[in-house]
Amino acid sequence: MTAAAQAPGIGTATDAVLTVDNLGIQVGPVPLVEDVSATIGSGERVGLIGESGSGKSLTALALMGLLPEGLRATGSIRLRGMPDDLLRTGERQLAKARGKAVSMVFQEPMTALNPVMRIGDQVAEVMLLHRTRASRAEAAAAAVELLDRVRLPDPRATARAFPHQLSGGQRQRVMLAIALANDPALLICDEPTTALDVTVQAQMLDLILELAAERNTALLFITHDLAVVATVCQRVLVMYGGRVVETGEVYDVFTAPRHRYTEGLIAASDLTVVDERGRLQTIPGAVPNGGDFPDGCVFRTRCPQATARCERTPEWSGTTARGFACWHPVGEDR
Numbered sequence: 001m002t003a004a005a006q007a008p009g010i011g012t013a014t015d016a017v018l019t020v021d022n023l024g025i026q027v028g029p030v031p032l033v034e035d036v037s038a039t040i041g042s043g044e045r046v047g048l049i050g051e052s053g054s055g056k057s058l059t060a061l062a063l064m065g066l067l068p069e070g071l072r073a074t075g076s077i078r079l080r081g082m083p084d085d086l087l088r089t090g091e092r093q094l095a096k097a098r099g100k101a102v103s104m105v106f107q108e109p110m111t112a113l114n115p116v117m118r119i120g121d122q123v124a125e126v127m128l129l130h131r132t133r134a135s136r137a138e139a140a141a142a143a144v145e146l147l148d149r150v151r152l153p154d155p156r157a158t159a160r161a162f163p164h165q166l167s168g169g170q171r172q173r174v175m176l177a178i179a180l181a182n183d184p185a186l187l188i189c190d191e192p193t194t195a196l197d198v199t200v201q202a203q204m205l206d207l208i209l210e211l212a213a214e215r216n217t218a219l220l221f222i223t224h225d226l227a228v229v230a231t232v233c234q235r236v237l238v239m240y241g242g243r244v245v246e247t248g249e250v251y252d253v254f255t256a257p258r259h260r261y262t263e264g265l266i267a268a269s270d271l272t273v274v275d276e277r278g279r280l281q282t283i284p285g286a287v288p289n290g291g292d293f294p295d296g297c298v299f300r301t302r303c304p305q306a307t308a309r310c311e312r313t314p315e316w317s318g319t320t321a322r323g324f325a326c327w328h329p330v331g332e333d334r
């Protein structure tokens, strides 16, 4: 059986808000993401981790139907509230689904917010777009309420402000308000706290968790930070070279990783592990550019355990809920 046939992924939820099957993303003939499968249930919180260049953001953009010009997605993406496969849905239907079936908070709110439009109008506009509120006045009042819910100080004054008048942390709260304005079934957070300082980061994470729990919103949380995943998520997908290399419950994956890449990521995130010269652990080498990953196991050129066997694509071991794709997994002698 091939790795593709086994569709590495996560979850078996019957009340799925998201079902991804064999997602691939290509630029011309070059594959950037391959064979990604995942199911996220209602209210579930799933992390997506991997180094820069692993394919996390492209995967998230595909789930929003927002891939950059020139990139093509294959496979299938089904979202609750959308009648058809997202990859076979036209732009008009997609625009309707965005915000309601799925919504996203990006890392850099300044690029996502309109710099010349008042905050309150930006929140109200998305409600009017989806007719969550009937009139402009109703939407304006609901926007102030929502700004209060994301704990912005003086929500009325904030509604009248322009983005540049707010701090980075406040702008990120506005983005969260906009993302939640139409009560999406799935909220994708792509490094939502990376640009914030540590205390603001923790407050933002608490807020996302609280509001998602209140509304039973499922979360797909993309981050480099394993500690954030451990705080926020129940399950995790580990990506490298555009592929899912391991998946499972956060506790299982972090305490007993099987893929050599996951093992390396965990060691690299542990500030207590140093070598004989006192240096922090790192994964050797650098992430290749998209499309430059080796055949076979995508991690083999950086993996200390690689053998000739790794020149063949590793089969998926385990289930879609707990599994990995590695010829020489942690805990098994070569």
Ligand SMILES: Nc1ncnc2c1ncn2[C@@H]1O[C@H](COP(=O)(O)OP(=O)(O)OP(=O)(O)O)[C@@H](O)[C@H]1O
Binding pocket: 027, 032, 050, 051, 052, 053, 054, 055, 056, 057, 058, 059, 068, 071, 288, 289, 290, 291
């Ligand atoms: N528009 C594009 N055209 C061609 N290649 C692209 C494009 N966008 C991204 N890529 C490539 O696809 C690969 C995956 O990128 P992606 O942004 O998804 O990684 P990531 O894991 O999200 O990284 P980061 O954490 O830095 O956001 C990278 O090698 C990147 O250079």
